[in-house]
Amino acid sequence: METLLARYFDGDLDEREARDFLEKVESDPRLENELRAYERLLALGKELPTPEVPTGFTERVMAEVNAERYLERIRTRLSGFRIQWAPLAVAAAAVVLAYIGGWLVGHSPRMVPGTTEDPRVARRAVTYDFPHIAGQAPATDSGLQYVTLSYAPADPSVEQVTIAGSFNNWDPNATPMRRKNGVWVTILLLPPGSHEYMFVENNQRWVTDPLAVKTRDDGFGGTNAVLDVAL
């Protein structure tokens, strides 16, 4: 009977077997009760409440998808760059680094007066690849915007890159970046407005974003990258 029951619930009985089985059920109250119990059980499975998807789920997935796209574009550019200009670039970079290396090492920008720190931005939680934005309310609800930033250090042996900026009180430990094929990426969740930042290599070396569209003198001899987040 066990086998018959199993085959009945898996829809494996042919027409005749099913008819014989149901006739047997009708003539045996104990078997009928057992069958009804199984049916109630399966009905309970369908009545389970549907768990609610956390708010902002799609946005967080898309933020990472956008980071992937950003990486793809950078990889494409880098591969073309390597083939055409890499030898020349290495020579040029050596000259430039020798010149500016002195003031870059140990440079530490300060909190820019007039900027506000939003504690939601740099909150840390151990979840996704970008822990500082995980568990945030969706950008549309909070008025914040997702921004993807990437950085390819000149020295590939760099082991850690973070972002310090006006949005995290210039804390070099608050916003880690994630390395993928030599490019470091992170996603920020920022309120609209102007934000200044720098990349920090190995918690030591502060670097201006070489791809920054806009920069600003920090008043201490360094240059911060500026990120304008639209409303």
Place this chain on the structure above:
Amino acid sequence: MTAENDEAIVCAVQDGQKEAFGRLVDRHKERVYAMLMRLTGDPQAAEELAHEAFVRSYRNLKNFRGKSRFSTWLTQIAINLARDHIRERQRSKAVSLEAILERDPDTLQFAERRSHYDPLAEVSARDMIEKFEIALRELPQNYREVFVLHHIQDVSYEDIAAATGDSVGSLKVRAHRARKLLKDKLFPEETSVTPEDILRQKR
């Protein structure tokens, strides 16, 4: 939600309209999250795994040739992530349980007493669902997996087999055992096996 619409969105993403992927996430997130929630019983793990399932499907979408439906493919990714997560969790649990028992041997006695908890009582429909959820969580992992996927999430045995590498036959055996364990726990009096049957079997 039709497979046809999913295919159109998948084509759009493959053609470079990456933002369209958000529509796929919106269409499938409830199902995937619910499935992972029921497999893991942990909201945070379910969210992380669902997130990872979608990101992985995006990464591999360029190789998706439509041999199966997108929903099937996504389900298979999610099932495998859940399996890995549960395996990892069981490994760490085993370690922590050993540590607890070393500290407090009476804990095992307590756990054994709890396992004899009988959920049968005069209960409302809501209570019954709660009992069902508890009984489901207490099922052995490989039984719970197939029951959740097939009987709650409506994933076919063939699709589960494709995701896990198990045979359809063994999945059906596990599903039957899961149904029987749940039925015996929730409706213990409803059985066609009588004391006479048991005595007959023992002879």
